[in-house]
Amino acid sequence: MKFNFLKRRRANRSVGGDVCNIILLAFFGAFMALPMVFAIGNAFKPLDEFFIFPPRFFVINPTLDNFTDLFILMAQSWVPFSRYIFNTVFITSIGTAGHVIIASMAAFVLEKHNFPGRNVLFSIVILALMFSAAVTAIPNFLTMSALGWIDTHLALIIPAFAAPIGLFLMKQFMVTIPDSLLESARIDGASEIKIFWVIAMPTVKPGWLTLIIFSFQGLWGATGGTFIFSEELKTLPFALSQILAGGIARAGVGAAVMLIMMIVPITMFIATQSNIIQTMSTSGIKE
């Protein structure tokens, strides 16, 4: 039953081609998944298994010790650990929501309105993608301190709203919206904000679902190193990196941390990705 789709042929698809495709994907898929499987296995290894010779890829005696150790370390933390979790969840959710909406609004008019300066603005965004962030860090710090945003979550959230990648991605998706669709809504007297929200955004759903993944991932991993100094404002990745600073004795805890940091983005990813594939396989965009 599993290979049902091999019999139900689509146009222009040969059986041989489909079989090759599956073999190729299985082979490379295994290569891609290997380190991930290794990371998951590590989280359940007892400490001595990290250092046995010859090294073993899979875990022999799986244990939850790494996780219990981690929770003990968390309980000893000076600020309640839930505070770090709240900070990261807060920064990630506000930052992602704001970025998707603000970048989509700008992308919508850059693609669908005709006004002086639109090409220049878009070119600047593309150019900005190519400049190394390492040298802009200091000017950025100066701006932040002039605004009084140092040691507040604003320093992480507000710049994330206007990341160049969001505008670029959304603009590329807005190209696919038929102009006739927008024009007919204008004739019906819909306001621009309504056209944007009710017509444009649902049409480019795969676009902003993808953008949510990018933005979420970036903010979820943000340590806030240079901007945040108060312990109670620090983020989860920062707190976890502190635990890992314990060195080689924390190898097991480190593996557990890696797994926990991975689970949330992966869950998020599965939710949005299956949504992209489900909605679009039934309805595609039509003129």
Place this chain on the structure above:
Amino acid sequence: MAVVVDYLKPRAITNTVLRRGEYLWSEIRKNKVSYLFLAPYFLIFFTFTVIPVVMSLGLSFTSFNILEAPRWVGWQNYIRLLLADDIFLRAVQNTFLFAAITGPIGYFMALLFAWFINELPPKIRAVMVLIFYAPSISGNVFMIWTVLFSGDAHGYINSVLVRLGIITEPILWLQDPAYMLSVIMIVVLWMSLGTGFLAFVAGLQSIDKTLYEAGLVDGVKNRWQELWFITLPSMKPMLMFGAVMAITASFAVSDVTIALAGMPSTDYAAHTVVNHLIDFGSIRFEMGYASAIATLLFLAMIGANKLVQNLLRKVGR
């Protein structure tokens, strides 16, 4: 709407009655709504991206150690970079090699795998996208490779090769200049199904399905013709996006080289331009010099982007 109004307005009147500045102002007022939509994004974007970039461009002509005020030195940083800094030239060589190999291969891998996965039934598709995207999902999963490629007999790859009798003593994968660059390239390629790949997956989902039926009538014979004549032209915006992402990623390789080969790597064999930039910017605090490096890298990326955009125009012809 704007277009219609513009059309009705007699050219002669706009040129004589309104001077240029006033004409522009009237254009802006007419497109008030457009600018309101843009305002939140571009206000933040200019404050936190454009201004710092412009400041860095300016700093590249100065000597600036962060503590004292910048001092104007003209082209001196650039002259020193191009004529006196052997390590920089080494880094440029490595970076171009990286970009030339991992850029195009990574881009085509992302495109092909997105397309291959798109051929699968929807339920399996989501799982496969996850597996292929997994290396990019968590910031530092690539650290696993340091264990796999570890230079002693405890390293997994050495251990397997020794047991199979292919090598007799462990290879210093990450310390020997002969292997370093290739190992890092493998890891970079492994991570290359990232931003571009997901954009391609989403782009493939938004293609109008009726185009394929029309193509069938027009005599498209197999899946490759379908790809070239229908699929790729319909997702051109995504191809552009993926290309820019591939360029920025492949020219900016640095995290992976530092994590795997260290900073600095043996003989600077895996030193990249961004490594060099971090060396001067965050370790030696020569911000003027670091800004000059960033500016040169910026120009190289703009050049690569121009080249790639020209190539992409040929798609579907």
